[in-house]
Amino acid sequence: ILNVEQSPQSLxxxxxxxxxxxxxxxSSNFYALHWYRWETAKSPExxxxxxxxxxxxxxxxxSATLNTKEGxxxxxxxGSQPEDSATYLCAFPDTGNQFYFGTxxxxxxxx
Amino acid sequence: xxxxxxxxxxxxxxKGKDVELxxxxxxxxxxxxxxRQSLGQGLEFLIYFQGNSAPxxxxxxxxxxxxxxxxGSVSTLTIxxxxxxxxxxxxxxxxxxxxxxxxxxxxGPGTRLTVL
Numbered sequence: 001i002l003n004v005e006q007s008p009q010s011l012x013x014x015x016x017x018x019x020x021x022x023x024x025x026x027s028s029n030f031y032a033l034h035w036y037r038w039e040t041a042k043s044p045e046x047x048x049x050x051x052x053x054x055x056x057x058x059x060x061x062x063s064a065t066l067n068t069k070e071g072x073x074x075x076x077x078x079g080s081q082p083e084d085s086a087t088y089l090c091a092f093p094d095t096g097n098q099f100y101f102g103t104x105x106x107x108x109x110x111x
Numbered sequence: 112x113x114x115x116x117x118x119x120x121x122x123x124x125x126k127g128k129d130v131e132l133x134x135x136x137x138x139x140x141x142x143x144x145x146x147r148q149s150l151g152q153g154l155e156f157l158i159y160f161q162g163n164s165a166p167x168x169x170x171x172x173x174x175x176x177x178x179x180x181x182x183g184s185v186s187t188l189t190i191x192x193x194x195x196x197x198x199x200x201x202x203x204x205x206x207x208x209x210x211x212x213x214x215x216x217x218x219g220p221g222t223r224l225t226v227l
Binding site for chain 1: 114115144146151152153154155156159161167169170202204209210212213215216217218219220221
């Protein structure tokens with residue numbers, strides 16, 4: 001069993017604030033790192049698949065960076081909006097079969 | 112097109128009863144995963160199907176859990192003699208290829224199981 005940790009566990013920010021959170025994973029045998037957003041009463045939705053050290057991906061106001069050597073990825077949200085409220089999950093595949101998920105960061109954006 | 116669907120969305124059962132949870136993956140996706148999320152825990156891998164290959168059952172927590180995938184499409188997760196610790200949200204996901212670490216998984220809305 002691989003240890004994938006996310007911090008903080010929960011976060012409350014004001015609308016318009018920028019924020020970021022962390023996913024830590026084993027730095028050995030790296031294949032890829034996935035980020036998902038899970039809104040209440042909806043299905044988890046894929047955000048990014050990151051594969052290369054130094055990778056940076058962007059989707060609108062959300063971006064992510066990857067450091068495979070030290071085993072972490074940051075997710076950034078610029079100018080948070082209430083619709084960004086969700087749980088953000090990262091997943092670390094050890095092979096193609098098993099994906100190890102963190103417990104998620106629950107983000108609440110206060111209008 | 113249609114996404115991954117799961118049924119039922121909610122299931123309340125009594126301890127000791129058997130339950131069946133259903134997953135309809137995206138058409139054409141060869142890989143199918145089952146996960147569960149217990150309260151305060153991360154998503155826990157249960158089982159993985161890839162085409163016609165033997166499933167990877169290494170995540171099933173006990174022999175009360177079983178799953179099958181008929182015709183490479185619909186999957187059913189069966190929990191026999193349910194226990195209170197089985198209460199969780201059960202999520203199904205499918206991916207186009209499977210067996211690769213970069214393949215995106217598409218999740219269903221989940222089944223919330225409550226065992227009284």
